[in-house]
Amino acid sequence: MTELLVGTKKGLFVLEGEPGAEFGVKARAFAGEPVEYAMRDPRTGRLLASVTSAFYGPKIWYTDDPSGEWEQAEGVALPEGGEAALERIWTIVDGEGDGDGDRTLYAGGDPGVLFESHDDGATWELNRALWEHPTRPSWEPGGGGLCLHSIVPWPGDPDRLAMGISAVGVWLTEDGGETWHQGNEGLVARYLPEESREDSDTLCVHRLQRAPRRPERMFIQFHGGVYRSDDAGETWTDIGAGLPSDFGFPLVLDPADPDSAYVIPLAADMDRVTPDGRVRVYETRDAGESWTERGDGLPQQDAYLTVLRHGLDRRGEGEELELYFGTTTGEVFGSADAAASWSSVAAHLPPVYSVRAR
Amino acid sequence: MALVRLRGPLKKLAGDRSDHSIEAGTVCDLLRELERAHPAMGGWILDERGLVRRHIAVFVNDECVREDAPVSSEDRVDVLPAISGG
Numbered sequence: 001m002t003e004l005l006v007g008t009k010k011g012l013f014v015l016e017g018e019p020g021a022e023f024g025v026k027a028r029a030f031a032g033e034p035v036e037y038a039m040r041d042p043r044t045g046r047l048l049a050s051v052t053s054a055f056y057g058p059k060i061w062y063t064d065d066p067s068g069e070w071e072q073a074e075g076v077a078l079p080e081g082g083e084a085a086l087e088r089i090w091t092i093v094d095g096e097g098d099g100d101g102d103r104t105l106y107a108g109g110d111p112g113v114l115f116e117s118h119d120d121g122a123t124w125e126l127n128r129a130l131w132e133h134p135t136r137p138s139w140e141p142g143g144g145g146l147c148l149h150s151i152v153p154w155p156g157d158p159d160r161l162a163m164g165i166s167a168v169g170v171w172l173t174e175d176g177g178e179t180w181h182q183g184n185e186g187l188v189a190r191y192l193p194e195e196s197r198e199d200s201d202t203l204c205v206h207r208l209q210r211a212p213r214r215p216e217r218m219f220i221q222f223h224g225g226v227y228r229s230d231d232a233g234e235t236w237t238d239i240g241a242g243l244p245s246d247f248g249f250p251l252v253l254d255p256a257d258p259d260s261a262y263v264i265p266l267a268a269d270m271d272r273v274t275p276d277g278r279v280r281v282y283e284t285r286d287a288g289e290s291w292t293e294r295g296d297g298l299p300q301q302d303a304y305l306t307v308l309r310h311g312l313d314r315r316g317e318g319e320e321l322e323l324y325f326g327t328t329t330g331e332v333f334g335s336a337d338a339a340a341s342w343s344s345v346a347a348h349l350p351p352v353y354s355v356r357a358r
Numbered sequence: 359m360a361l362v363r364l365r366g367p368l369k370k371l372a373g374d375r376s377d378h379s380i381e382a383g384t385v386c387d388l389l390r391e392l393e394r395a396h397p398a399m400g401g402w403i404l405d406e407r408g409l410v411r412r413h414i415a416v417f418v419n420d421e422c423v424r425e426d427a428p429v430s431s432e433d434r435v436d437v438l439p440a441i442s443g444g
Contacts, residue, residue, distance in 0.1 A: 055413045055439040056367065056402045072398070078406045085405035 002315055003358045005047070006326055007035035010350035012049055014066045019315075019322050019336035023345045027066040037310055037354045039092050041120065043103050048073075048121045050089035050107070058088050060107060062121045075124040076107070076115060078131075084111055090149040091310065092121075096158035098176075104158065108148030112139055112165045114177070127177050140202045142166035142223070149309055150208035154215045154232075162208060162218065162233045169203035170220070170233050183229070186236035190224040190246075191269065207251040207309050208233075214258035217287075221251040221263055221309075228261075228288050239288025244275045250312030254321050254338065259287040262294075262314075262339060264307045264325060273304035281312075281323065281339050297342035298333060305329060310354035326352025360388060360433045368403070368437060372396045385416055386425035388435060403437060415440040 004015040004023060012035040017023030029035075030051050038049040047066050052058040060073040078086050087110040095104035098118075105117040107124060114127040139146060150164035159176045162183070169184040187203050189196075204223030211217040220227040220236065225246045227236040240246050245265040254260035261284050267275040274280065280295035299305070305327040312325040321338040330349035335342045359379040369376045373396060380395075382388035386408055393400050403414055410416055410425050417436040418427055429435060 055411065057405060057411055059401075077401050080406050081408065082406060085407050085409070 002322060003040070004324055004332065004345070005038040005040060005049075005354075005356040005358070006332060006346070006349060006352055007038050007049070007310070007354035008326075008330070008350040008352050009034050011035055012038050012051075012066070013346075013349060015332070015346055017345065019334070020343065022343075023332070023334075025346075029063075029066055029070060030061075035353065036088060037091050037356075039094075039356045040358050041094050041103070041105065042358070043094060044120055046120055048092045048105070050092060050109075052088045058086050058109065060089055060092065060121065060124065071122070073117070073121055073124055075126075078113065078126065086113065087111060087145055088147070089115075090147045091151060093151040093153065095151075095153045095161070096156060098158050106151045106153075106161075108151050108163065108165075110145040110147045111141070112136070112146040112148050112168060114148060114151070114163065116177070129173075129178055130171070130180055133180060135201070138201065139165075139168045142204045150205070152208055152210040152218070154210070155212050160215075160232075162210065164205035164208035164220065166206065167202050167204035167223070169201060169205055170208060170236075172233050183233040183235070185234060186229075186238075187220070187222060187227060188225065188238070206249045209251050209253050209261070211253055211258035211260075212255045217258050219251055219253065219261045219288075221248050223247065223269060226251075226261070226263055226288065237288075239284070242291040243282055244280070247272075248307075249309035250307055250325065252312050252314045252323065254314070254317055256318035256321070257285065260285050261288065262312070262323060264312060266306065272306050274306075277302045277304055279303045279305055279333075281325070281335075281342075283339050294335075294339035295342070296340065297335075305331070308353055310356075311352055313355045313357045315357035322357060324355050324357050326355045328352060359431050360429050360435050362388065362392060362435045362437065364437055366439065368399065371398045371402060381431065382429055384425065385410070385418065385423060385427045385429055385435070388429050389416075389425070389437075413440045414438070 006013040012029045014027040015023040016026045061070040063070040089109040107115040115124040154160035163171045207221045216232040218229045226240040248265040279298040282291045315322040323335045326332045328351040332346040334345040362378040
């Protein structure tokens with residue numbers, strides 16, 4: 001049985017089903033509220049959701065039973081009395097513990113902020129080093145805000161963490177978040193005038209992932225290109241040749257294969273729909289040397305869909321890799337055979353913001 | 359003391375009670391006092407800057423006001439989600 005946590009414009013939907021079949025709605029929470037992201041901590045089974053009420057602001061909620069009561073987490077706020085307010089929580093990620101049974105959780109949000117929890121999400125603390133980083137006054141938001149949307153731990157090493165912030169590029173720490181530096185060499189902001197590109201830090205990373213079996217290898221879906229790093233995110237090489245466009249948002253990897261990546265290109269930044277009216281996932285198994293179209297079972301005619309940055313996820317690995325993605329038209333598609341074939345998992349949901357598979 | 363009236367989730371967070379009597383000089387002070395009395399409300403009406411959230415409407419008597427508006431002991435203050443749209 002696979003569980004999908006689907007964050008939508010009108011609540012969280014917990015779907016359950018067998019891989020390759022249609023799923024059913026097991027629970028719905030936060031009816032009417034935008035749920036940007038939800039995840040289940042694999043270590044505890046606890047669910048955490050980020051909800052940004054149009055009226056009452058962004059919150060993180062947690063529960064051990066999605067059909068039951070949810071508790072509001074504490075500490076998910078910026079320092080009082082400043083000039084900024086927390087706009088939104090984009091992602092929640094289980095991190096590596098500090099030992100002695102510690103379980104770390106991270107949350108990333110707008111305006112480019114990182115929170116950390118060591119009590120399974122009940123209370124959170126702002127990462128001060130990133131909040132007070134001397135370059136912050138020059139940070140520029142992307143179209144979705146100044147969003148810290150990707151947090152990728154280093155398996156087995158709680159001190160090493162990489163993050164993607166739109167539009168401030170890749171951020172790296174090797175001391176557990178005490179200090180941060182950027183890892184942007186090789187990323188090219190083709191959306192800027194040519195003469196401005198070289199020294200610009202306005203780098204619109206859309207999604208960042210790490211290959212867990214080879215953690216120095218990372219991939220980015222950029223606002224103009226797909227990139228790979230083989231040195232833990234310090235330098236990047238464009239591997240987007242062969243894709244139908246250089247624009248898109250989501251990105252997942254097969255944990256069993258450090259050479260793998262899956263993306264869903266959109267036509268262009270000014271036309272954010274699947275190209276040519278065809279829905280296709282693209283797969284590489286050679287670290288971006290080549291890309292293979294995977295659209296069997298997906299709509300191939302007059303289908304102009306949008307998949308947001310957290311709209312694609314996977315479960316399992318290798319030959320048992322399952323992939324799922326949701327669209328802003330409220331459809332969820334799934335593959336039980338590593339993208340070789342696809343089918344509808346759910347339809348008629350509200351616009352999908354995020355999908356997490358367990 | 360001013361009479362503050364809450365509804366919906368704000369009422370629930372404030373001990374499931376809609377009416378609250380609070381002494382304060384401004385709307386901001388009044389809302390901060392409300393948060394102090396009911397910590398679960400922290401961040402729901404005022405953001406970190408001390409501003410009333412964009413889609414919350416605060417009425418002092420019949421007038422929709424911002425956080426720096428004065429409040430007197432005879433006033434009635436309603437806090438409610440701003441309804442807009444077509």
